[in-house]
Structure formats: C-alpha cells, structure tokens
Amino acid sequence: ILNVEQSPQSLHVQEGDSTNFTCSFPSSNFYALHWYRWETAKSPEALFVMTLNGDEKKKGRISATLNTKEGYSYLYIKGSQPEDSATYLCAFSGGSNYKLTFGKGTLLTVNP
Amino acid sequence: SAVISQKPSRDICQRGTSLTIQCQVDSQVTMMFWYRQQPGQSLTLIATANQGSEATYESGFVIDKFPISRPNLTFSTLTVSNMSPEDSSIYLCSAEQGGNTIYFGEGSWLTVV
Numbered sequence: 001i002l003n004v005e006q007s008p009q010s011l012h013v014q015e016g017d018s019t020n021f022t023c024s025f026p027s028s029n030f031y032a033l034h035w036y037r038w039e040t041a042k043s044p045e046a047l048f049v050m051t052l053n054g055d056e057k058k059k060g061r062i063s064a065t066l067n068t069k070e071g072y073s074y075l076y077i078k079g080s081q082p083e084d085s086a087t088y089l090c091a092f093s094g095g096s097n098y099k100l101t102f103g104k105g106t107l108l109t110v111n112p
Numbered sequence: 113s114a115v116i117s118q119k120p121s122r123d124i125c126q127r128g129t130s131l132t133i134q135c136q137v138d139s140q141v142t143m144m145f146w147y148r149q150q151p152g153q154s155l156t157l158i159a160t161a162n163q164g165s166e167a168t169y170e171s172g173f174v175i176d177k178f179p180i181s182r183p184n185l186t187f188s189t190l191t192v193s194n195m196s197p198e199d200s201s202i203y204l205c206s207a208e209q210g211g212n213t214i215y216f217g218e219g220s221w222l223t224v225v
Contacts, residue, residue: 032212034212034214036216041121041219042218043116043216043217043218044204046213046215049211049212049213093212097143097160098143098145099145100155100157102156104152104153
C-alpha cells in the first residue's frame with residue numbers, strides 16, 4: 001500500500017505571511033508528483049506536475065520543489081492572500097498509467 | 113486544459129437505491145478515472161474507465177458495486193449501487209490530456225440517508 005503523507009493537516013496564517021507545506025511519498029518506483037489546489041465545490045486545480053529529482057516549479061507566488069531520492073516535495077506560498085485559502089493536495093504517481101495516490105491534504109486558511 | 117462536467121453535483125439518496133453519475137469531457141481523452149473521497153479521508157482511485165472494454169478496478173472496489181461505462185472518448189458514467197451511509201462521499205471524475213496533467217471535475221457530493 002502506497003503511503004503519501006502531508007503536513008501540516010491545517011494551517012492558519014495572516015495575509016502577507018509566507019508559508020510552506022510538506023508532502024512525503026515512496027522514493028521507489030517514482031514517476032511523477034502532482035500538486036493540486038482544491039476549493040470547496042470547485043474542481044481540484046492542477047498546480048504542478050514534477051518528474052525529475054531537483055525539479056523546481058513556480059506559478060506566480062506559488063512554487064514547489066522535488067526530492068525523489070528522499071521522497072519529499074515542498075510547496076511554498078509567498079505573501080499569502082485570502083484567496084489562497086484552500087486545501088492543497090499532493091499526489092504520487094508510480095507509473096505512466098496516470099493512477100494517483102493522494103495525501104489527505106493541507107487546509108490553508110489565510111486571514112485578512 | 114480539459115474541462116470536465118459532472119452531473120449531479122449533489123444529491124441525497126435513500127439507502128438501498130442506486131445513483132448514476134455522469135462525466136462529460138470537452139475533448140477526446142484516452143484515460144478517464146473515477147475517484148472518491150470519504151469524509152476525513154484522502155481521494156482514492158476507484159477504477160480506470162476504459163473505452164470499449166470493462167473498467168479496471170482498484171483493490172477494494174468491485175464492478176457489482178460500482179459499474180462503470182465508457183461508451184466513447186469524452187463520456188463516462190459511474191453507478192453507485194445499493195447505497196449505504198458508508199457510500200456518502202464526493203465522487204470525482206478525472207481525465208489525462210497529455211503532459212502528465214490529470215484534470216478533475218467539480219465532484220458529485222452524495223449523502224446516503
């Protein structure tokens with residue numbers, strides 16, 4: 001059974017704070033690591049797909065890093081805004097069959 | 113990016129009944145999947161919906177409980193059969209459209225009473 005862990009489970013920050021979350025995943029049979037942003041009643045929004053050890057990706061104020069050898073990824077949000085409030089999910093893919101194993105997510109609340 | 117529409121978005125169902133969820137993608141895709149998220153749990157893959165053949169189910173999920181159809185490259189249905197309160201979940205349809213990105217629908221929120 002694949003185990004994908006995310007921490008923290010939830011996080012409350014003030015507007016303007018920078019924050020980061022962790023995703024740990026199996027370091028064997030790695031194919032890709034996905035990050036999603038999920039707001040209630042909306043589709044999970046794909047943020048990043050990372051495949052190579054050492055990958056760093058950026059989208060606006062959000063960035064992510066990947067370490068496949070030790071099995072972890074970090075998601076960073078710089079200068080959090082209330083609209084960043086959502087659940088952030090990571091998902092591990094162990095092959096090109098595109099099947100995803102998800103963590104339970106980190107619920108971010110940004111207070112104005 | 114693929115746009116995925118699901119119906120119904122929300123429903124309250126009586127135990128013992130069945131409900132079919134529809135998933136429509138705005139473009140042809142090779143791979144379609146069904147996931148569910150039970151309260152407090154992670155998103156879990158139910159099955160891969162194969163076009164023109166039987167779906168491939170993950171461990172713990174069976175065709176009699178979750179029959180799936182995939183008549184073409186843009187449409188799939190998931191039926192939740194003989195529902196019990198444990199089936200109260202969010203059910204999500206997803207599709208792969210190249211570049212390793214998996215897109216999701218908005219989900220179907222089912223409550224079984």
